[in-house]
Amino acid sequence: xxxxxxxxxxxxxxxxxxxxxxxxxxxxxxxxxxxxxxxxxxxxxxxxxxxxxxxxxxxxxxxxxxxxxxxxxxxxxxxxxxxxxxxxxxxxxxxxxxxxxxxxxxxxxxxxxxxxxxxxxxxxxxxxxxxxxxxxxxxxxxxxxxxxxxxxxxxxxxxxxxxxxxxxxxxxxxxxxxxxxxxxxxxxxxxxxxxxxxxxxxxxxxxxxxxxxxxxxxxxxxxxxxxxxxxxxxxxxxxxxxxxxxxxxxxxxxxxxxxxxxxxxxxxxxxxxxxxxxxxxxxxxxxxxxxxxxxxxxxxxxxxxxxxxxxxxxxxxxxxxxxxxxxxxxxxxxxxxxxxxxxxxxxxxxxxxxxxxxxxxxxxxxxxxxxxxxxxxxxxxxxxxxxxxxxxxxxxxxxxxxxxxxxxxxxxxxxxxxxxxxxxxxxxxxxxxxxxxxxxxxxxxxxxxxxxxxxxxxx
Numbered sequence: 210x211x212x213x214x215x216x217x218x219x220x221x222x223x224x225x226x227x228x229x230x231x232x233x234x235x236x237x238x239x240x241x242x243x244x245x246x247x248x249x250x251x252x253x254x255x256x257x258x259x260x261x262x263x264x265x266x267x268x269x270x271x272x273x274x275x276x277x278x279x280x281x282x283x284x285x286x287x288x289x290x291x292x293x294x295x296x297x298x299x300x301x302x303x304x305x306x307x308x309x310x311x312x313x314x315x316x317x318x319x320x321x322x323x324x325x326x327x328x329x330x331x332x333x334x335x336x337x338x339x340x341x342x343x344x345x346x347x348x349x350x351x352x353x354x355x356x357x358x359x360x361x362x363x364x365x366x367x368x369x370x371x372x373x374x375x376x377x378x379x380x381x382x383x384x385x386x387x388x389x390x391x392x393x394x395x396x397x398x399x400x401x402x403x404x405x406x407x408x409x410x411x412x413x414x415x416x417x418x419x420x421x422x423x424x425x426x427x428x429x430x431x432x433x434x435x436x437x438x439x440x441x442x443x444x445x446x447x448x449x450x451x452x453x454x455x456x457x458x459x460x461x462x463x464x465x466x467x468x469x470x471x472x473x474x475x476x477x478x479x480x481x482x483x484x485x486x487x488x489x490x491x492x493x494x495x496x497x498x499x500x501x502x503x504x505x506x507x508x509x510x511x512x513x514x515x516x517x518x519x520x521x522x523x524x525x526x527x528x529x530x531x532x533x534x535x536x537x538x539x540x541x542x543x544x545x546x547x548x549x550x551x552x553x554x555x556x557x558x559x560x561x562x563x564x565x566x567x568x569x570x571x572x573x574x575x576x577x578x579x580x581x582x583x584x585x586x587x588x589x590x591x592x593x594x595x596x597x598x599x600x601x602x603x604x605x606x607x608x609x610x611x612x613x614x615x616x617x618x619x620x621x622x623x624x625x626x627x628x629x630x631x632x633x634x635x636x637x638x639x640x641x642x643x644x645x646x647x648x649x650x651x652x653x654x655x656x657x658x659x660x661x662x663x664x665x666x667x668x
Contacts, residue, residue, distance in 0.1 A: 212333065213326040214635035216522060219301050219310035222255045226309050228262035230333075234297070234311060235266025235274075237332040239361075242325060243294020243316065244272045247366075249280040250299040251401040251460045252424040255309045259299045263311075268361035269354045277369040279424050281401040281461035282312060283555035287376060288369040290318030290551075300401070303433040303458035304637065306426070312460075319552045320524040373551075374409045377558040380549055381565045387414030389568040394454040394467070395560070396420040396442040399428045402461035406557055413561060418449055432458055434465040434543065436473055447471030453567050455560040462523070463543035464559035468574035476541045477501075478580045481508035482573075483545060483559070486566050487537035488512030491548075496529045496538035498522075499621050499630060502645055504582045505541065520618040522635060523554045583627075584652045585645040588660065592640045592667050595633035599640065605662045606631055610655075629655050631663060640667065 212218050218234075220226045238246050246267045250256035256279075264274040275292050277285065282298050289296025294316050301308035313321035313329070321329075355361070393415045397403040403424040410417045420442055421429045431438035434456040446454035446467045454467030466474045474482065481504050484495050488509065495509045496517045509516045517533055519525045526538040527546055539545040544554035547562070567573055592598050603620040612624035619632020619641075627646030634641055642659050646652035 212330050213323075216302065216524075216636050217310055217312035219304060219308055219636050221307050222309050226255075226259070228258060231259040231262035231299075231311070232266035232269070233333055234329065235263040235272075236270040237266075237329045238295055238297070238313070239267055239270035239272030241328040241332050244361075245275060245292070245294045246272055247275045247277060247285065247289045247293035247296035247314075248299070249277045249285040249288070249296070249369075251301075252279055252399060252403065252426040253301070253306060253309055253459070254426040256299050256426070259309060263297060263299070264363060268363060270361070271355040271359045272361045273364060274361065275364050275366050277366045279401055279404050280369060281373075281405060281557060283462060283551045283553055283557060284369055284373040284405065286314050286318040286320075286551045286553040287373050288366065289314040290316065291372065292366060292369075295321075298460060300460040302460050302462065302636070305432065306428055314553070317552070319527060322524065322528070370405050373557065374405060374412060376550065377409060377555070377561055378413060380547065380558060381413065381561045382568070383413055385568045386564055390414055390416060391452040391564060391567055392416040392418065392450065393564060394418045394420060394442065394446045394449065394451045395422070396430075396434070396439065396454065396456040397422045397424075397461075398430060398432055398434065398457055398459060399423060399425050400432065400457060400459040400461065402457035402556065406455070406457065406461065406560060409557055409561065410564070413564065415564060418445070418451060420445060434458055434463060439465065439467065439473065443467050443471040443473065453563065453573055455563065457556050457560075458543075461556040462554040464545070464556040464563070465543045466560075466563050466573065468577060469572060470574050472574065474573060474577050475582075476543060477504055477585065478577050478582060479543070479563075480539050480541050480545075481505045481580045482566070482576055483539060483562065484508045484514065484537060485512045486562065487547070488514045491536045493536035494533045496526050496533065496535045498526065498540050499615060499618055500541050500643055502541060502583070502585060503628075504580060507581050521632065527552045583645055583647050584649045585643070586652060586656050587641065587643050589634070589637075589639040589641045590663055590667055591638060592633065593638050595638055595640050598666055599631075599633045601666045602631060602640070602662055605666070606659060609658050609662060624655070626651050627655060629659055631659055
């Protein structure tokens with residue numbers, strides 16, 4: 210059974226995610242990928258436990274661990290490139306606090322590809338099959354401990370956060386931001402953004418109002434930065450007269466934007482806005498996923514760009530960007546990858562890019578109103594055996610709809626006047642339905658048909 214989903218390893222603490230797994234993963238990384246391992250974590254209360262176990266695994270295999278402490282995913286990616294043969298952030302991103310997990314990076318700061326993940330899976334799989342203490346049992350590869358004089362070192366790095374701030378500030382117009390000096394509310398979600406985003410904004414020249422900016426691991430709101438969880442933050446943006454608000458998830462690879470009226474821009478609108486912004490600086494290819502809306506595609510075409518589509522998951526977006534030399538890539542969940550930045554979603558840079566956009570173009574609410582949008586619905590349904598369920602659901606969707614089908618990631622159908630996607634989440638035990646159409650009646654009909662199929666086979 211595969212350990213890795215679309216965004217690393219994730220699961221519930223004490224069930225799928227344990228200190229033993231962390232130890233074995235640390236040893237695997239040394240034996241399969243490299244001797245110097247950068248390690249970071251988000252602010253979850255289980256993070257330090259897993260970090261210590263993973264570090265012990267690295268050192269037991271003779272490798273050196275470079276700890277950067279609580280840090281965002283993009284900071285970890287950059288540090289992996291600067292200081293390691295590979296890197297790990299211990300995080301479950303936007304998942305609830307009982308979850309945690311591991312995301313891997315190679316020496317280029319890119320998310321580990323499937324080949325690298327399979328090397329780790331094979332090593333851990335061998336260990337599980339051979340594990341045991343009875344006479345005649347040989348120890349697994351990951352349980353062999355280095356001799357006393359070959360144990361690895363434990364180092365601490367204090368430069369990673371500073372270097373990430375310098376990196377993102379070099380990619381925005383700091384002179385313009387300092388001249389305009391916008392007031393920005395930043396909601397760090399009590400997560401990894403707390404240790405970097407308020408400081409990056411102040412360094413850029415913003416007046417900063419921090420919300421949930423203590424990395425306590427005790428989350429004052431739901432970690433997924435959606436409309437429901439950001440209701441209070443949105444009210445604060447309006448109450449203090451801020452020019453915009455920015456909210457992050459647990460590991461700060463996402464940035465969700467709130468306009469001056471205390472209204473979320475919306476996942477599709479803000480992606481479309483950023484596509485136009487980046488294409489205004491340089492024409493080229495923009496990469497997004499099968500979940501991207503018709504409005505995003507139209508914004509790319511309007512901006513003079515070429516739209517390239519790929520599977521859901523930032524690793525696929527980054528790979529396609531590299532292959533095509535794209536100027537920008539993003540998913541309609543607030544994850545954006547910028548040419549010239551780190552090759553992973555960077556919520557810190559994304560937030561600053563929206564600040565720069567406000568400084569150059571003014572009200573984000575007015576900019577949003579110019580973005581073309583169509584009725585859309587998204588829903589998720591609990592599914593413990595989501596992969597197995599999709600084996601039945603996908604053929605039924607194909608029977609129920611007529612149009613052009615894409616089956617590389619779930620099943621998507623483009624029909625006259627809209628499209629619909631049903632896919633299993635790679636990070637949660639759920640099946641998702643996303644649908645968009647040019648009018649509400651068509652949307653309701655398509656969504657109801659798909660919802661009936663999903664509920665039938667998940668019941």
